Amino acid sequence: MSATAAYAASGLVTAVPATATKGVNGVALTVLIVLFAIVTVMGFMATRFRRAESMESLDEWGLGGRSFGTWITWFLLGGDLYTAYTFVAVPAAMFASGAVAGFFAVPYTIIAYPIIFVFMSRLWSVSHRHGYVTTADFVQGRYSSKPLSLAIAVTGFLATMPYIALQLVGIQAVLEVAGVGGAGNWLAKDAPLFIAFALLAAYTYASGLRAPAVIAFVKDLLVYLVIIVAIIYLPHKFGGWSHIFDAAQTKMAATNAVTKKPNGVFIPGAKQYWAFATLGLGSAMALFMYPHSVTAVLSSKNRNTIRRNAAILPAYSFVLALLALLGWVAIAAGTKPIGLDGKPNAQLVIPQLFEDAFPSWFTGVAFAAVAIGALVPAAIMSIAAANTFTRNIYKEWIKPTASPAEEAKVSKLVSLLVKAVALVFVLTLDKQNAINFQLLGGIWILQTFPAVVFSLYTKWFHRWGLLVGWAVAMVYGTMKAYQVINPATGKHFGGSTSLIPVIGELGYIALTAFVINVLIAAVLTVVLRAAKVSNGVDATIKGDYFADAGDPRVQPANVGVHEVTGTP
Numbered sequence: 001m002s003a004t005a006a007y008a009a010s011g012l013v014t015a016v017p018a019t020a021t022k023g024v025n026g027v028a029l030t031v032l033i034v035l036f037a038i039v040t041v042m043g044f045m046a047t048r049f050r051r052a053e054s055m056e057s058l059d060e061w062g063l064g065g066r067s068f069g070t071w072i073t074w075f076l077l078g079g080d081l082y083t084a085y086t087f088v089a090v091p092a093a094m095f096a097s098g099a100v101a102g103f104f105a106v107p108y109t110i111i112a113y114p115i116i117f118v119f120m121s122r123l124w125s126v127s128h129r130h131g132y133v134t135t136a137d138f139v140q141g142r143y144s145s146k147p148l149s150l151a152i153a154v155t156g157f158l159a160t161m162p163y164i165a166l167q168l169v170g171i172q173a174v175l176e177v178a179g180v181g182g183a184g185n186w187l188a189k190d191a192p193l194f195i196a197f198a199l200l201a202a203y204t205y206a207s208g209l210r211a212p213a214v215i216a217f218v219k220d221l222l223v224y225l226v227i228i229v230a231i232i233y234l235p236h237k238f239g240g241w242s243h244i245f246d247a248a249q250t251k252m253a254a255t256n257a258v259t260k261k262p263n264g265v266f267i268p269g270a271k272q273y274w275a276f277a278t279l280g281l282g283s284a285m286a287l288f289m290y291p292h293s294v295t296a297v298l299s300s301k302n303r304n305t306i307r308r309n310a311a312i313l314p315a316y317s318f319v320l321a322l323l324a325l326l327g328w329v330a331i332a333a334g335t336k337p338i339g340l341d342g343k344p345n346a347q348l349v350i351p352q353l354f355e356d357a358f359p360s361w362f363t364g365v366a367f368a369a370v371a372i373g374a375l376v377p378a379a380i381m382s383i384a385a386a387n388t389f390t391r392n393i394y395k396e397w398i399k400p401t402a403s404p405a406e407e408a409k410v411s412k413l414v415s416l417l418v419k420a421v422a423l424v425f426v427l428t429l430d431k432q433n434a435i436n437f438q439l440l441g442g443i444w445i446l447q448t449f450p451a452v453v454f455s456l457y458t459k460w461f462h463r464w465g466l467l468v469g470w471a472v473a474m475v476y477g478t479m480k481a482y483q484v485i486n487p488a489t490g491k492h493f494g495g496s497t498s499l500i501p502v503i504g505e506l507g508y509i510a511l512t513a514f515v516i517n518v519l520i521a522a523v524l525t526v527v528l529r530a531a532k533v534s535n536g537v538d539a540t541i542k543g544d545y546f547a548d549a550g551d552p553r554v555q556p557a558n559v560g561v562h563e564v565t566g567t568p
Helices: 003-010 028-050 070-081 083-096 105-130 135-143 146-175 188-205 210-237 240-253 270-287 291-298 303-312 312-333 346-357 359-397 404-426 431-446 463-485 511-528 543-547
Strands: 497-499 507-510
Touching: 003 404, 028 188, 028 210, 028 359, 070 210, 070 291, 070 303, 083 146, 083 312, 083 346, 083 359, 083 507, 105 188, 105 270, 105 303, 105 312, 105 359, 105 543, 135 146, 135 359, 146 188, 146 291, 146 346, 146 359, 146 404, 146 431, 146 463, 146 511, 188 359, 188 404, 210 240, 210 312, 210 346, 210 359, 210 404, 240 312, 270 431, 270 507, 270 511, 291 511, 303 312, 312 346, 346 359, 359 404, 431 463, 431 511, 463 497, 463 511, 497 511
Parallel strands: none
Antiparallel strands: 497 507
């Protein structure tokens, strides 16, 4: 789940005095390293999990053989959607700016699952029937439109790249609070990230999607353990919930020294209703458009696995709500999130809270939960991005005759390249750039919703209308996001909300762009249908959207999108 909209909107700058550079927390760092080593071994051993005769196909390497049951899928999706950056950014947004900036993430994850309950089983069925690996595969099969399929693929690829980079932000926050690195100490500061992502790259290359599926068990158990202990112990330690809420309300109402406005919002008022509601709805609609979300879903063994997961995944929303409230606990605790450079950095607030309030050994467990929480989504995201590039760019545009083994080989190599680019991006550029790009990624990925979700139910929309609607919405969303100025820093891409045309209320840019997208697609569809412009050949039939495991019509793994034919 992305909390970047909250992060960017808040600015996450807290005026607190700088302190001297601290030493390394040896005990916490040791616990972190030991747990990290354990999951690394598990990652390499994951090739034995549901062992396949060969990993030389995207079905096996990229989708785990499409064989995961309810509980494996549940842990995999939880590990995929609730990332290390979620652990850092949601409570940090609550700490810095309050409920609108941070707590909207809770209702958004709650309403996301009824949405995917409705349509994701249909996507699984048609993908299972035709061997589709990505949403762009489905769009190509539905409309036989290479330009529209490419638009969906490129959007997904670009939206995923900064998401991977942001997992490093979570690891960096943990290492910084643990005292690793500092100003001018390049080796101590960055070498751990190189080591972590080198190991991640190695076992992902070897084990494919099976690696994050196995590691997700450990990651999620650690997260549940840490959050439950924290939510029971910390309120008692810092004066109870009444005192915590009073402290948060006082801070939110206080005037920010930089912006000359209140620090944030304790309870959203009438002026924040539209922002809160559109952020929640738009984010929920976008969540399962990301390639990594689709990859985790398509790895399931049958339709019912998807529906069961839609029913039980809200358990993670409960944990997320508790996690968000820790941002306000940190206010009551007087936590000072100061980086090793002596500057305030609100994204350090939760790791710092744990270090201040718990014994070093438990702090190490919490740090491990964040660090391992970065590995699972980073692995799935890199695999999903690589699958998208291989299937919808390499095979579609560069080498249509590529064999399944060649597809797997290219996808493995691209997954390494994707991780390397993310690592270089974070180490060489300001973190705010990664945050800005992920903010754009959320706006962009929602614009694939009409071509994917609407097309699961109807082919009424015209392929050229969908493409033009997508293009206009992408331009509009990007321009509007650029025009938002962060009041704390004065920089562009300073938030995710802007005035909604006609209504005049503050709302989520992505949802406004989505409405424009659909209106343009609908109008052009009417015009193009009246002009009798071809809408392409449909490779799917009605029954494909209800196919289940064992369907005798399922295409072999080596059959690509172009080889599948159906009724127009």
